Amino acid sequence: MDPREELKELIVQAREHLLYFSELGLTSIGERSAPVEAESKVEAQASPVAPEPRPQESPASTIIPPPQFVPKPTITMPTKKENTAETSLFDEPSLFGETVAPMAGLQSVNETLEDIRRDLGDCRRCKLWSTRTNIVFGEGNPKAELMFIGEGPGADEDATGRPFVGRAGQLLTKMIEAIDLKREDVYIANVVKSRPPGNRTPESDEVKACIPFLFRQIAAIRPKLIVALGNPAMQALLDTKIGITKMRGHFQDYPRMPEIKVMPTFHPAYLLRSPDKKREAWEDLKKVRAFLRGEIAPE
Ligand code: SF4
Structure with a gap:
């Protein structure tokens, strides 16, 4: 804003405040009504007899507060904390809100992947059970430093019970392999463990029913880094509505265990449809490799 316009606006606001104080009958801006209210509360607690109402109290308690100076909003990129707390995938209070303990939803801090699989059983916790062939729990190194997480099984995965086996x-x-690892070095899983019909995106009730098992798998494996493949997986893991295009290539904290980092990147199925995006995905993977080698710290 032009400095002269800003000064003019401040003068108008100062005048409004002075008028407001003058309407209160105050002769000095050092006078405030709040201590009066505080005093009366202390008196009420100290004395069994109800205090006489103070003549000055009633006008102050009915007066609408003065107009506040509201600075113009500035547009900034989200910080890591904002990414995880400001919005929710489910249009409800955040899954990872302040009231949720970091390890909430876990059965036991020492459980194994076998314990979690046993607990999942022949799961019917959401409607996806009725159309699946096999539960796709996840597979790989139970002590992996690196996890890959997608949104859900497709047709080939549903048929075999194994994650990411199709094209x-x-x-x-x-x-x-491009980052000098083998498939058996990492752990691969999905947000939902039963195939959504027609490979549609998992619905919020399905994610809510299934994701606690993924959280428990992550807690059991305790990787250094999770690569979130595509929008639904990233949004579910980070509890955000921000899109993958904005988030990819930037390290994030996994909200439940901030020592674990998350690198969002494109889903391989999307890369098959949009090969021109492979270059960006490769840039993300190079950061993953450098992080695992200790060559870079998350920015
Ligand atoms: S998607 Fe998850 S919660 Fe739903 S039926 Fe399958 S295993 Fe159970």
């Missing part, structure tokens, strides 16, 4: 899975294997 997208073959591309994922190549991506893993």
Whole structure:
């Protein structure tokens, strides 16, 4: 804003405040009504007899507060904390809100992947059970430093019970090998463990029913880094509505265990449809490799 305009606005606001104080009958801006209210509360607690009402109290208690100076909003990029707390995937209070303990939702801090699989059982906790062939729990190194997480199984995964085995899975294997790892070095899982019909995006009630098992898998494995593949997986893991295009390539804290980092990148199925995006995904993977080698710290 032009400095002269800003000064003019401040003068108008100062005048409004002075008028307000004058309406209160105050002769000095050092006078305030709040201590009067505080005093009367102390007196009420100290004395069994109800205090006489003070003549000055009633006008102050009915007066509308003066207009506040509201600075113009500035647009900034979200910080890591904002990414995890400001919005929720589910249009409800944040999954990771202040009232949720970091380890909430876990059965036991020492449980194994076998314990979690046993607890999942022949799961019917959401409607996806009725159309699936196999539960796709996840597979890989139970002590992996690196996890890959997608949104849900597709047709090939549903048929075999294994994650990322179709065309997208073959591309994922190549991506893993491109950063000098083998598929068996990492752990691969999905947000939902039963195939959504027609490969649609999992619905919020399905995510809510299934994701506690993924949280428990992450807690059992305790990787250094999770690569979130695509929008639904990233949004569910980070509890955000911000899109993958904005978030990819930037390290985030995993909200439940901030010592674990999350690198959002494109889903291999999307890369098959949009090969021109492979270059960006490769840039993200190079950061993953450098982080695991200790060559870079999360920015
Ligand atoms: S998607 Fe998850 S919660 Fe739903 S039925 Fe399958 S395993 Fe159970």
